[in-house]
Amino acid sequence: MKHTYREIFKWGDRRETELEKGILNLIKDKFDYSDAELSQKHLYGDKPVSLDKQGLLNTGALEKLRNIVGNENVYTDDFTRASHSFGKSYTDLLQLRLGSVPAPPDAVIYPRNLIEITEILEFCNNHKIAITPSGGKSTVTRGVETPEGGISLNLTWHLNKVLEVNEENSTATVQAGIFGPAFEEHLNAKGYSCGHFPQSFEHSTVGGWVAAKGAGQASTGFGKIENMVLSLKIVTPTGVITTPCYPASAQGWDLHQIFIGSEGTLGVIVEVTMKIRKYRPDNTRYASVIFKDFESAVGAMRCSMQSGIGTPHIFRISDPEETEISFKTKGFEGTIADKFLGALGYNQGRCLMLISAEGDKAYSKQLINSIKRICRKHGGFSLGAKPVLKWLEHRYSSAYLRDPLMDLGIMSDTLETAVMWDNLIPLWKKVRNFLKERPKTVVMVHISHVYENGANLYFTFLSPVNKGNEMNEYIAYHKGLVDTINSNGGSLSHHHGVGRALAPWMEEQLGKTGLDLMQAVKNHLDPRGIMNPGGTLGLKP
Numbered sequence: 246m247k248h249t250y251r252e253i254f255k256w257g258d259r260r261e262t263e264l265e266k267g268i269l270n271l272i273k274d275k276f277d278y279s280d281a282e283l284s285q286k287h288l289y290g291d292k293p294v295s296l297d298k299q300g301l302l303n304t305g306a307l308e309k310l311r312n313i314v315g316n317e318n319v320y321t322d323d324f325t326r327a328s329h330s331f332g333k334s335y336t337d338l339l340q341l342r343l344g345s346v347p348a349p350p351d352a353v354i355y356p357r358n359l360i361e362i363t364e365i366l367e368f369c370n371n372h373k374i375a376i377t378p379s380g381g382k383s384t385v386t387r388g389v390e391t392p393e394g395g396i397s398l399n400l401t402w403h404l405n406k407v408l409e410v411n412e413e414n415s416t417a418t419v420q421a422g423i424f425g426p427a428f429e430e431h432l433n434a435k436g437y438s439c440g441h442f443p444q445s446f447e448h449s450t451v452g453g454w455v456a457a458k459g460a461g462q463a464s465t466g467f468g469k470i471e472n473m474v475l476s477l478k479i480v481t482p483t484g485v486i487t488t489p490c491y492p493a494s495a496q497g498w499d500l501h502q503i504f505i506g507s508e509g510t511l512g513v514i515v516e517v518t519m520k521i522r523k524y525r526p527d528n529t530r531y532a533s534v535i536f537k538d539f540e541s542a543v544g545a546m547r548c549s550m551q552s553g554i555g556t557p558h559i560f561r562i563s564d565p566e567e568t569e570i571s572f573k574t575k576g577f578e579g580t581i582a583d584k585f586l587g588a589l590g591y592n593q594g595r596c597l598m599l600i601s602a603e604g605d606k607a608y609s610k611q612l613i614n615s616i617k618r619i620c621r622k623h624g625g626f627s628l629g630a631k632p633v634l635k636w637l638e639h640r641y642s643s644a645y646l647r648d649p650l651m652d653l654g655i656m657s658d659t660l661e662t663a664v665m666w667d668n669l670i671p672l673w674k675k676v677r678n679f680l681k682e683r684p685k686t687v688v689m690v691h692i693s694h695v696y697e698n699g700a701n702l703y704f705t706f707l708s709p710v711n712k713g714n715e716m717n718e719y720i721a722y723h724k725g726l727v728d729t730i731n732s733n734g735g736s737l738s739h740h741h742g743v744g745r746a747l748a749p750w751m752e753e754q755l756g757k758t759g760l761d762l763m764q765a766v767k768n769h770l771d772p773r774g775i776m777n778p779g780g781t782l783g784l785k786p
């Protein structure tokens with residue numbers, strides 16, 4: 246069987262995700278779809294992959310690369326090149342559905358060790374061949390595209406081992422191409438956990454987490470990736486850097502922080518030493534609370550973070566529309582429990598908060614009780630552990646709903662930002678207003694990464710798109726969305742990174758001098774501009 250475009254955007258999985266009845270009803274209700282429309286498949290992407298662009302590396306270059314990594318680790322076939330041309334943003338999926346791969350890499354290479362990576366970088370630097378490091382290719386900001394061709398350097402085949410678990414220091418050193426589940430299983434077997442669980446956990450690597458500066462779903466307790474990394478080993482075109490491993494230091498800049506968020510533009514992250522924590526799932530306590538409106542829920546969340554009671558791990562609030570849709574699609578709406586909540590005044594505008602607290606048994610119990618006390622003061626009503634446990638069951642799988650939605654011609658995407666507390670509600674309103682200007686658009690918002698000084702806002706939008714005009718409509722809508730966030734005090738990204746999708750706004754965010762500083766670091770480490778070229782992070786070639 247020939248490999249198809251569909252296989253690429255479905256993470257290599259040939260099985261289909263069926264939409265649940267609740268979601269199908271939602272589509273009928275909000276988008277006026279008929280049964281006939283629900284059975285039609287649009288831009289299915291099931292054609293065999295075939296590229297009209299030959300790889301541009303000459304025989305001599307390919308021979309040299311084969312000598313370095315072995316014949317079996319160099320690929321130039323259409324499917325491998327196409328599957329390294331995109332990540333998982335809406336536009337990536339659309340291009341694949343259209344069978345359009347305008348700029349594939351010339352070759353995909355799977356290096357086996359640091360020495361080989363060093364030799365590849367040296368060779369490519371001498372011949373000015375572009376190199377784009379890739380892990381799980383789950384970027385949603387167009388981070389792994391190869392507009393200048395060259396090589397996609399994939400670390401997942403060989404550089405995927407746990408090198409050391411140091412229980413005394415509570416650290417693990419891993420190779421950057423290891424996927425989340427393999428890392429976590431290794432740690433769990435020793436009684437530890439990595440504490441970093443992005444929704445893309447199953448399909449992303451430690452190198453990608455670090456390079457794109459990600460956050461896991463329990464980041465409120467464990468911190469973002471930049472709070473977890475203690476040291477890195479990176480191969481750059483200028484040389485290899487191993488940052489020293491200390492719990493803290495005052496010897497100038499923490500060099501590893503330069504590479505966290507570098508998105509492949511400075512070099513290849515080969516090894517990472519990270520903090521780990523004890524794995525004690527039996528100690529975790531859960532709670533869910535319903536509020537009458539978003540403002541009260543946000544007030545309770547802020548107060549919890551600023552009261553010195555401790556920090557929960559998962560801490561989320563769904564705004565009214567997200568709460569309404571999750572109650573509708575999960576079959577809660579109309580139940581006796583729902584009517585009971587309605588009678589208590591928790592109906593239109595209500596918001597669901599989910600909480601987990603980990604650590605020592607007494608601590609997690611006390612923390613949950615303290616948060617519940619604060620929530621009560623803000624008008625919250627406790628719903629017990631069930632809603633958060635239900636959410637945990639689907640914590641990774643909801644990401645795969647995008648494919649069947651796109652099959653129906655529904656644009657579906659997310660964008661996230663970070664904002665200080667005093668601007669959170671105004672920004673939420675402004676962005677929602679912008680998104681809602683588009684007719685028949687479902688806009689769901691949640692807060693999922695929380696700090697003493699502010700939080701993130703995560704926007705999900707679903708909207709039927711005019712067939713044949715998908716790309717233009719999306720690009721205009723996305724631009725308006727980012728403009729609205731950017732001009733109203735939100736960051737370009739809280740954890741998805743910048744890539745090429747958000748690069749045009751970088752100078753406005755950082756100022757010219759700020760971006761020039763990043764460029765100067767790039768020019769020093771990668772003077773010929775071979776690392777992930779083509780505008781990532783707003784950097785010039």
Ligand SMILES: Cc1cc2nc3c(=O)[nH]c(=O)nc-3n(C[C@H](O)[C@H](O)[C@H](O)COP(=O)(O)OP(=O)(O)OC[C@H]3O[C@@H](n4cnc5c(N)ncnc54)[C@H](O)[C@@H]3O)c2cc1C
Nearest residue numbers: 380381382383384388443444450452453459460509514644
């Ligand atoms: C459905 C879905 C849900 C998501 N949820 C989350 C979430 O909850 N939290 C979150 O943080 N992100 C999330 N993401 C975004 C994405 O998964 C993260 O950015 C992730 O960290 C990328 O890891 P990866 O291994 O897939 O990296 P890739 O996508 O392969 O690469 C991402 C960037 O890092 C660079 N890179 C990768 N490996 C290396 C390396 N070894 N050395 C140097 N540069 C490298 C690439 O060049 C590229 O610029 C989600 C994505 C999807 C599709």
